[in-house]
Amino acid sequence: MEVKKQDYRRYECNESGFITQYLVSGLKETPFADSTADENQLRYEKYLRSIVTEKQDRRPLGEIRLGESGRLGLPWRYYYNYGNWFVDLSTFYSVLTRVELDACTILTAPRDMVVKAAVWSYASLDIWCGNDKVCVMEPAVYKPIRRQEISLPLKNGENLLYIRLQTLGVRDTRTLFGIQILDGAEQIIQTLPDAKNTVLVMEQADWMSxxxxxxxxxxxxxxxxxxxxxxxxxxxxxxxxxxxxxxxxxxxxxxxxxxxxxxxxxxxxxxxxxxxxxxxxxVIGEIRPKSLAGLGFEKNKREIFRRTAAVESLSRGGKFGFSISNILARKALGIEDERDRRLLFETLDQIESRYDCSDFLVCGLIRYVKNYNMDEALSRRVKSVLLHYRYWMDQVGPDAMCFWSENHSLMFYVSAMNAGELYPDEYFTRAHMTGRELYETGKRRLEQWLADVELHGFEEFLSTVYMCVTFAGLLNAVDYTTEEIKVRAARVTDRLLTMLSQHTYKGSVIAPMGRVYRQVIYPFLQGAQALMNLVNPKMPYSYGEGWLAFYATSGYQIPEGLDVLMEGEINTEYATGNALVRLEKNQNYCMTSVQSPRQDKGFVRWENLTLLEEVQKVDKGSHEYTKSLNERFHGTTCFEPGVYGYQQHLWSAALDSETEVFTNHPGGTCDSSEMRPGYWYGNGVMPAISQGDGVLLAVYVIPREHPIHFTHVFWPGVKFDRMEAEESWLFGQKGSGYTALWCSGALKPHDDQLFGCEYRCFEDEMAYCCICGGREEFETLEIFMEYAKSLNPVFEKKTRTVQAAGRALTYDAREDRTQYI
Known part of the structure; x- marks a missing residue:
């Protein structure tokens, strides 16, 4: 009998039991505002998430047809995102937004049956099975992901599953859900409504995959x-x-x-x-470092400014552009572009609308005002915008701005100080302060920020994205504050560049990081490469989001000797934030990590004030309080096994500037995920890690409360001169260096956006051992392979202990109250 296409395109749940076939309608995005005031922006956003949900008891009615409008007034479409276990439309919102999404699928059962399922989401959800409401998950949360068990009363035959999602759009927003069948998944068949039209789309999606x-x-x-x-x-x-x-x-x-x-x-x-x-x-083999040979410091600096000047404005997710750095670069080079006046007024509109990251624009605007003449119309507009800006979360006005991260807080503090100095006798309407009062407030907080970094080190340590932002904010402190602050800010800037230089290996920054994004897989493309190229023109360059344009009009002097740090051998450990970093760097390899947990004697974790404020009075106007909010939102630097992660990168082993390996527990199931933590950056749940003498041990234990039960290895095979794979081992050689990676479980190759670069281990408990060496000790790769195997790594699941090379590491799960919002 001929099989009809609408009968042919039926799908089982994936290997982990997730439903993967959906039609969706949305995202519907509408402006959202509330007049409630709160000096704690995180608490304010939690409140907004609690009121954004509109209740609905009955399943939305109406026929579901591909391409035709649903309840939200938006067309139903097939959801395709290669490799995703979730419906994931996560994106970034620069202003407060109400976000809605509808989705549906059909589950076909062989008989009347009740199956258990787990629903995963950060958003508020309502789910109906047929006409029965089977799930209410509210309110929306920022992190961690929530799990709720439900029962699905399936009838013999087709059962419509209808999902209604609502959440608050504010900065990085996790607009996703997943449904996982816990028992009987092998009996359930997935189809879609409007089979006549959806079957061809599903067939083409299979072709695409x-x-x-x-x-x-x-x-x-x-x-x-x-x-x-x-x-x-x-x-x-x-x-x-x-x-x-x-x-x-x-x-x-x-x-x-x-x-x-x-x-x-x-x-x-x-x-x-x-x-x-x-x-x-x-095509990863063709993504290579870029360098300009033979340039001295001054000529290379001008090339940096030319690259920034050539960009009209920096794209912000393809939605709009930020142009102030590009304008500054063009002014520094004497380029008069007629577009720049329009772009300046557009920048002022963005500041006035208080887009998230508009503090970046204010810092650049201050530098423009300090260095260049303005006509009367522009000067008047600048003054109006700066007088009505919101310089801190305890000031008037709802918006989606992030105040608390290390780079944001610095920029808000120094900008408040600078703006107050520009208009000392004027009244700043949202601050309810005169310029002199705003100046003193910003000065006090800036001094506390500097004191904290001087004492504890950076929280966003070695971040190849955010250290560039911090560098620009520090330049404003160096150039436009008091003599005492200038000296301290310069020393902190020296420290920033010194740390990055230490971790520069054969041209690229190889480092564990407090916060990172996907470009961790391409070390030579990371933003901090722009800083390293400024310091040492022999290093590969990157665009670096144009932050170095601030340096064109700065008096800051880069310290001498950083090139020696970049090119020399180092074996050291040091503390920054709450983290203990280890670094082994020689001509054969660079191995570096944070220790999880710290086991050095005398370590005392700094106290998070947000955990104290409900029972005792704390100074909410202090940077210590701001820093505590940041630990809640952007992740802790107190690395411990079992703690939910954010964007922290925990370890790397590299043989040159582009041949780097690492493991992580991903926060998303596909490379295109917009999650934080993402696919290659950050960890859903942190492992135990210990490093010493060319050997790194790691143990991962994935709890029931997390949906993704695999870890994976970044292993860019094409970058090696030679590589071998044997059962639970991977081996690689590049130049005079060798690396080996062992896993206690089976390593399965997987391809997504990258091919030949990934291995997955599908287990709940697993261990890794990374070993590095060099040719002076091991003449051939084969000799190194035998040596690595002789270290005999073993993982004992009962005690969660991995042993190798006379070292042992035990996973002792911790919980961190700071990581729940």
Missing amino acids: SIRLENHSLHFNGPALEGTTLGYDSMSPDFSQAGTKIERFSVAGAKDVILERNRPYVLVECQINGQRLMRRME
Whole structure:
């Protein structure tokens, strides 16, 4: 009998029991505001999440048809996101927004049955099975992800599952949910409403998922449909090119496509039944460091400014641009661009609207005001905007600004001081202060910020993203404050550059980090490379979001000897924040990590004031309180096994500037995830880690309360001169260096946006052992392989202890109250 397509496109749950086939309607995004005031922005946002949910008891009615509008007034579409176990439409909101999403699927049961399921989300959810309401999850939370068990009363045959999601859009917003069948998943078949139209889309999604990248070619499982395109993404940071940075070519009818050289960022797109499907891939072997040879310091500095000046404005997720750094670079080079006046007024509008990160713009604007003449209209507009800005969370006005991170707090403090000095006798309406009062408030907090870093070190330590922002904020403190603060700020800036220089290995920053993003897999592309290239022109450069434009008009002097630190051998450990960092760097390898937990004697963790404020009075106007809020939101630097993670990168082993390996427990199941923690950056749950003498041990235990029960290895095979894989071992050689990675469980290759770069271990409890060595000790890779195996790593699950090379590490789960919001 001929099988009909609508009967053919049926799906089982994935290997972990998750439902993966959905139609969605949304996101519906509407402005959201509330007049409630709170000096604690985190508590304020928690309150907003509690009131954003609108209750609904009855399942939304109406026919569900592909391409036609649903309850939200937005069309139903097929959800496709390669490798995702969740419906995940997470994104970033610069202003407060109410976010809504509807989704549905059909579960076909072989008989009347009740199955148990787990619902995972950060958002507020209502779920109906047929007409029965089976789940209410509220209110929305920021972190960690919540798990709620439900029962699904399935009838024999088809059962509609309808999901209604609501949440508060504020900065990085986790707009996602997942449904995991806990028993009987193998009996459940997934289909979709409107089968006649959705079947072709599902078929094309399967085709998209089958694409392979091998030998610089894409291979398709059958000819590409008419309208299918191959795109090359320039990855331009310029917002003015956001609509044109992808060049597309038809590949209709092709089964194989040879990719163009030196265009490594590719995407395949197709249109089917009014639906757009897209999958991204990267040719990792062609993503290489960029350097300019033979330039002295001054000429290289001008090249940095030219690269920044060439960008009209920095794209913020393709939604709008921030242009102040680019304007500063053009002014420094004497480039008079007629667009810049328009961009300046656009910048002032963004500051006035209090976009998140508008403090970045204020810092740049202050530098512009301090260095360049303004006509009367611009001067009047600048004054109005700065007088009505909100310089701290205890001042008037609802918005989505982040005040508390290490870089944000610095910029708010120094900007309050600078703005108050500009207009000492004027009244700042949101602060309810005169300029002199605002200056003194900013000065006091800036001095506390400096004192904290002087005593404890950086919380966003070695962050190859945020150290650039902190560098720019410190330059404003160096250039536009009191003599005492200038000296202290310069010393802290020296410390920042010294730490990054220590961790620079054969050109790239290789480091554990307080906060990081996906470019951790490309160390030479990280923002801090711009700083290292400024210090030492021999280092590879990156764009660095244009922050070095601040340096064009700064009096800060870069300390001598940093190039020696970059190129020399180091074996050391040091504390920063609550973290203990270990670094082994020699001509063969660089191995570095944070210890989890710290076991050095005398360590005393600084106290989080937000855990005390309910029972005793605390100084909410102090930086110590701000720092406590930051630990709650952006993750702790007190690394301990079992604690929920955020964007912390815990360890790396590198053989050169681009051949780096590490493991992590991902916060998302696919490379395109917008989660924090993400796929390659951060950890859903932190492991135990210990390092010494070229050997690193790590133990991961994934609790029932987390949905993702695998860890994975970043292993860029194409970057090695040689590599070998044997059962639970991976071995690699690059130049004179060797590395080996052992896992207590089975390592399964996996491809997503990258091919030949990932191995997964699907277990709840697992251990890793990384070993590094050099050619002067091991003449060949084979000799090193035998040595690594002779260290005999063993993992005892009963005690959660891994042993190797005479070292042992035991996983002792901890809980950290600071990591719940």
